Amino acid sequence: MxxxxxxxxxxxxxxxxxxxxxxxxxxxxxxxxxxxLIASLVVDTTKLIFTLFVVFFLCLALGFWxxxxxxxxxxxxxxxAGIFLIIIIVIRIFEPALESKFxxxxxxxxxxxxxxxxxxxxEELKQKEKFDREGTANE
Numbered sequence: 001m002x003x004x005x006x007x008x009x010x011x012x013x014x015x016x017x018x019x020x021x022x023x024x025x026x027x028x029x030x031x032x033x034x035x036x037l038i039a040s041l042v043v044d045t046t047k048l049i050f051t052l053f054v055v056f057f058l059c060l061a062l063g064f065w066x067x068x069x070x071x072x073x074x075x076x077x078x079x080x081a082g083i084f085l086i087i088i089i090v091i092r093i094f095e096p097a098l099e100s101k102f103x104x105x106x107x108x109x110x111x112x113x114x115x116x117x118x119x120x121x122x123e124e125l126k127q128k129e130k131f132d133r134e135g136t137a138n139e
Contacts, residue, residue, distance in 0.1 A: 033114065040113060059084075
């Protein structure tokens with residue numbers, strides 16, 4: 001039976017490999033989370049743009065419809081502008097409350113995505129541990 005000798009250089013090399021692996025793992029996780037966040041922002045921005053198009057065309061339709069009712073397209077679009085002016089004033093009055101609500105919503109949404117990733121990682125670790133236990137139990 002051969003004795004294994006303790007090798008300081010071997011231990012140093014294994015430690016260096018472990019640190020490099022951990023650094024690579026952290027880098028890959030950061031890239032994954034960043035790309036997931038960017039993808040979410042792109043999708044949300046696209047939805048916002050299309051929603052704005054829909055609102056724009058609905059406003060045009062409202063302006064023309066009110067113009068037909070009032071007998072003048074100018075008055076119809078003026079009435080539509082008045083409606084938007086009222087909406088802007090209401091938003092301005094409730095701005096601090098709305099701002100905090102939207103901040104809370106944004107933070108919750110971001111953290112939900114972040115926590116989903118963490119839960120996925122924890123689930124993968126649990127499955128790996130279960131597989132490892134089953135593998136050692138069969139031996």
